[in-house]
Amino acid sequence: MVRSRGGSVQLTGLSPLAPGGYAEQVLVEAAMTFPVPNGLSMDIAALTEPMAIALHAVRRSEITRRDTAIVIGCGPIGLAIICQLKALGVETIVASDFSPGRRVLASRCGADVVVDPKIDSPYDRAVSKGMVTDFNGLADLAVGSMEKLRKLPGWQHVYRAAEALGAAGPKRPVIFECVGVPGMIDGVITAAPLNARVVVVGVCMSSDAIRPAMAIGKEIDLRFVFGYTPLEFRDTLHMLADGKLNARPLVTGKVGLDGVAAAFQALGDPETHAKILIDPRLDAPNVVAVQRI
Secondary structure, rough: EEOOOOOOOOOOOOOOOOOOOOOOOOOOHOOOOOOOOOOOHHHHHHHHHHHHHHHHHHHHHHHOOOOOEEEEEEOHHHHHHHHHHHHHHOOOEEEEEEOOOHHHHHHHHOOEEEEEOOOOHHHHHHHHOOOOOOHHHHHHHHHHHHHHOOOOOOOOHHHHHHHHHHOOOOOOEEEEOOOOOOOOHHHHHOOOOOOOEEEEEOOOOOOOOOOOHHHHHHHHHEEEEOOOOOOHHHHHHHHHOOOOOHHHEEEEEEEEEEEEEHHHHHHHOOOOOOEEEEOOOOOOOOOOOOOOO
């Protein structure tokens, strides 16, 4: 949320000119508000903002239904991205997280394959026909393709047509990095198949480093995302109201204003909760479980 204060736009909760959060009432910018449609419950409407972040990331990824999506990290944002990918109709969604509870939630949100990275690689599980995982595979693809093409008259025109259709190179997975800790981006680049598109959604608040030569050699497409547009916020709200987007699996608990500290303590255990709603109307100093992971 944003507010116009002091002649400039301030982010609510991140600026002393726009305080907000954990209160019964918060001042918001009227131009940035939208009516809740179709009798949508307040609990689900409250999820519009995180789900809009996920919609923005999915749109920025330019993923198609036939692409393979790999979601690294199944915290609230990773789970929200899985929900949006499912709503889009992406055929193959691979989700990876160390937490058994989060993997259960990933399946509820729509992941087709869930992976414990201590045991298995999400990239190996996502490899499908047309993907290339090393340089030898790329060389084999190039030589094999040219051997077939050069037998055709006007082969260069066939090659150009294949390029225009995106069929001339290796098939790319679309990877969503949703962890946001130092080393994650470089780790994804190192493990990802060639030609992968990596969308960085997790917010790393400290310095980080990558090896550009590794990304260059693999021709990794690296994209960063932030927030959402007003239209994406509006679209997300209506997707929730129209039943096109299911965000219910994310909510695992509710608490009143007196229970905010208890909510943060509970969120420290990934096996217990994913997202806890704070409802000022509730007289609940402790977290009330909505569903079990």
